[in-house]
Amino acid sequence: QITLNESGPTLVKPTQTLTLTCTFSGFSLSTNGVGVGWIRQPPGKAMEWLGLIYWDDDTRYSPSLKTRLTITRDTSKAQVVLTMTNMDPVDTATYYCAHRSADLLLFDSWGQGTLVTVSS
């Protein structure tokens, strides 16, 4: 059974850097084709894909946020870390990590999400 759990601060100040950790189990990020992605949902708005790290350490980012995002992994700890710089109140959202299936090419298992509020 695949499980993912997001952790990190619930409140950050404008201009600060957000660091979120996704701890997962039930799969290996060393398996060919597998990835872990990040998606967010501002209150009352649509979900937005942020980025993804693949089994081979390749990364993909949303073009609109590319300059602010970094995704890394620690395979030994079964963790993926999202870093987002220069946080703004518009970045207030629930942030999710999700397993990208090698077979289905999409996010088939998600974490419950963590709400991050950006406010001074």
Add this chain to the structure above:
Amino acid sequence: DIQMTQSPSTLSASIGDRVTITCRASQSISDLVAWYQHKPGKAPKLLIYGTFSLESGVPSRFSGGGSGTEFTLTISSLQPDDLATYYCQQYTSFWTFGQGTRVEI
């Protein structure tokens, strides 16, 4: 970017009703469309992938269809447990989501 426009934003129906949610893509895409169910405080749940394929364990009252730029999710007989928000997603080019449809019983 491929945009996904989902309608309606809210759907009120009765138990046993057949309901359909529609998603329109901003350009013609392959069959790489998925549908998720999302309940408050829970992880989104994959229902349909590849436009038509039912994810394992998902009740058969859920079905997907469409092609080109128009795609649908149908619940053949609405049940109380189906109270949730539903999202479409395209994964032809990166991943983009519809705005969501809240289903009220």
